[in-house]
Amino acid sequence: KAGVTQTPRYLIKTRGQQVTLSCSPISGHRSVSWYQQTPGQGLQFLFEYFSETQRNKGNFPGRFSGRQFSNSRSEMNVSTLELGDSALYLCASRPFQFDQETQYFGPGTRLLVL
Amino acid sequence: QKEVEQNSGPLSVPEGAIASLNCTYSDRGSQSFFWYRQYSGKSPELIMSIYSNGDKEDGRFTAQLNKASQYVSLLIRDSQPSDSATYLCAVRGYGSARQLTFGSGTQLTVLP
Numbered sequence: 010k011a012g013v014t015q016t017p018r019y020l021i022k023t024r025g026q027q028v029t030l031s032c033s034p035i036s037g038h039r040s041v042s043w044y045q046q047t048p049g050q051g052l053q054f055l056f057e058y059f060s061e062t063q064r065n066k067g068n069f070p071g072r073f074s075g076r077q078f079s080n081s082r083s084e085m086n087v088s089t090l091e092l093g094d095s096a097l098y099l100c101a102s103r104p105f106q107f108d109q110e111t112q113y114f115g116p117g118t119r120l121l122v123l
Numbered sequence: 124q125k126e127v128e129q130n131s132g133p134l135s136v137p138e139g140a141i142a143s144l145n146c147t148y149s150d151r152g153s154q155s156f157f158w159y160r161q162y163s164g165k166s167p168e169l170i171m172s173i174y175s176n177g178d179k180e181d182g183r184f185t186a187q188l189n190k191a192s193q194y195v196s197l198l199i200r201d202s203q204p205s206d207s208a209t210y211l212c213a214v215r216g217y218g219s220a221r222q223l224t225f226g227s228g229t230q231l232t233v234l235p
Contacts, residue, residue, distance in 0.1 A: 042222065042223070044225075051225070051226075051227040051228060052167070052211065052225045052228070054222055054223075054224070054225075057222055064222075065221075065222040097166075099166055099167070101223075110155075111157065111169055111172055112157075112169075112213075112223055113169065114159075114166040114167050114168070115166060116165075116166050117165075117166045
């Protein structure tokens with residue numbers, strides 16, 4: 010099975026711009042979660058989508074949003090970029106079917122905001 | 124109190140030694156526990172999952188879970204320089220709808 014894929018892998022933006030990141034889950038996985046990872050804050054949960062609905066949400070401002078499509082692919086959008094948004098953005102997928110199930114990560118998108 | 128706490132590290136062990144990584148969690152209803160390894164600049168990869176009290180072994184890795192003490196650990200036997208990475212503990216509460224909560228990670232260095 011192919012793993013979780015994320016595009017693009019690297020991105021450079023300037024303050025005030027917006028950005029959209031894409032994630033394709035493992036085939037058969039219906040849940041997609043997004044995380045932000047920075048050296049100072051570690052791995053922080055942004056949100057989780059299942060069946061095109063946001064199921065869980067972390068403590069991030071409204072500039073961070075996401076959506077999921079009927080094929081389980083997901084996009085994350087950050088509007089009005091700030092320097093502090095520079096980070097590794099990770100997507101992870103899981104079946105969302107069983108109590109005991111594992112979440113698998115994609116390679117990440119590294120975003121640099123200048 | 125953070126939901127998932129790991130020993131702060133960094134942790135250094137000599138090659139061939141046992142590395143012990145610890146994690147405590149605050150949600151007594153937590154049911155699923157995971158250890159991920161993350162190399163610098165890479166994404167986390169799953170090493171072990173454990174759901175029941177006791178030990179679970181996979182090669183050189185042993186995960187230990189004690190739900191009464193709300194404690195989960197990872198032992199790495201015969202540590203190798205290639206084990207040098209950050210190890211992340213992750214916990215999920217009861218039910219598949221609950222999100223995964225990560226600790227801040229412990230950086231391990233295995234010295235040749």
